[in-house]
Amino acid sequence: MISITSIFFWIGILAVCPYLVLVAYGAYGCPEQNLKQKYNAKWALVTGGSSGIGAAIVRKFAGQGLNVVIVALDDAVFAKFKETIAKEFPSVEFRFVGCDLSEPSGETYLNAVKQATSDIDVQILCNNAGYITTGGYADVAMQREMSNFHTNVTSGLVLTHHFADEMLNKGLKGLITFTSSSAGFIPNPMSALYGKLPNNIA
Ligand SMILES: NC(=O)c1ccc[n+]([C@@H]2O[C@H](COP(=O)([O-])OP(=O)(O)OC[C@H]3O[C@@H](n4cnc5c(N)ncnc54)[C@H](OP(=O)(O)O)[C@@H]3O)[C@@H](O)[C@H]2O)c1
Structure with missing residues (x-):
């Protein structure tokens, strides 16, 4: 006789298999x-x-001969990366925009990005910046939760609006991607907001 436990076991296996097949592909x-x-x-x-x-995305693009505008927090990590990436790909042009993508309106970083890209056509946009905030949702300060939200979600919407508009106006083909997370499928109570964020952009 089939037990309830074994039914749930097989439901679990069947649910995970398509995911693993996609990852392997x-x-x-x-x-x-x-x-x-x-x-x-x-x-x-x-x-x-x-x-x-x-x-890793920057290196893949540079390896294909694409010039890359890199947007990240203006910190020591970024400063070090600027040096190494330019040495790794001497024939590729890089532009660097150090800014805070957690700004709620997006006005300041959008202006900085516009300034850095006014004379070029960006046809590939990867909205990848993001991080996880851990802890019980009510225990984490609301301001911290909202900074997390604006970095992971709002900045992608703001930049996509700008560059999609540019590409359409110029009649250019292009690609816009968002780095999501499997956390959207398996939310965790200690990172409640993060589990929700990939669903916002999926
Ligand atoms: N790692 C994983 O297991 C995993 C799994 C699934 C999805 N993801 C998603 O993949 C993306 C990248 O994750 P990762 O693990 O590669 O992260 P990471 O190594 O910590 O890199 C995060 C990047 O985002 C930038 N950043 C963070 N906060 C920012 C802010 N307020 N303004 C501007 N830039 C900011 C960082 O800039 P600085 O380096 O200059 O500080 C860094 O370049 C995220 O969206 C994450 O949610 C990650």
Whole structure:
């Protein structure tokens, strides 16, 4: 006789399998696209491009010959990254925008980004900057939760609005991506806001 526990076990297995298949396909089966060629693009912009996933995206783009605008917090991590990336890809042009993407209106960083990109066409936009805030939702200061929200969600909306408009007005093809998280599918009570954020942008 089939027990309730074993039914839940198999439901769990069946739920996880499609996810693992997608991850394996992304890692090993999916053919790599050359975005420079695909979109006839010269420039990409990556937020949170100074470390982690963003830095890996920057390196992938630079390896394909795309010039990259990198947007990140104006801190020591960014300062170090500026030096290393320029040495790694001497034939690629980089522009650096140090700013705080947690600003609620987005006015200051949007102006800085506009200034840095006024003479170029950005056709690839990667909204990647983000981080996790941990702790019970009611225990974390509301201001901290909102900074997290504006960095992870609002900044992507603000920059997408600007660059989508630019591409449409100029008749350019392009690509806009958002770095999401599997936390959107498996929310955790100790990072309640973060689990919700990927759902906002999925
Ligand atoms: N790591 C994971 O396991 C994981 C899993 C799923 C999804 N993600 C998502 O992937 C994205 C990148 O994560 P990661 O692990 O690569 O993070 P990371 O290494 O901590 O890098 C975060 C980047 O965002 C920038 N940043 C953070 N707050 C900022 C702010 N207020 N204004 C401007 N820039 C800011 C940082 O700038 P500085 O370096 O200059 O401080 C850095 O470049 C995030 O959206 C994250 O939610 C991560």
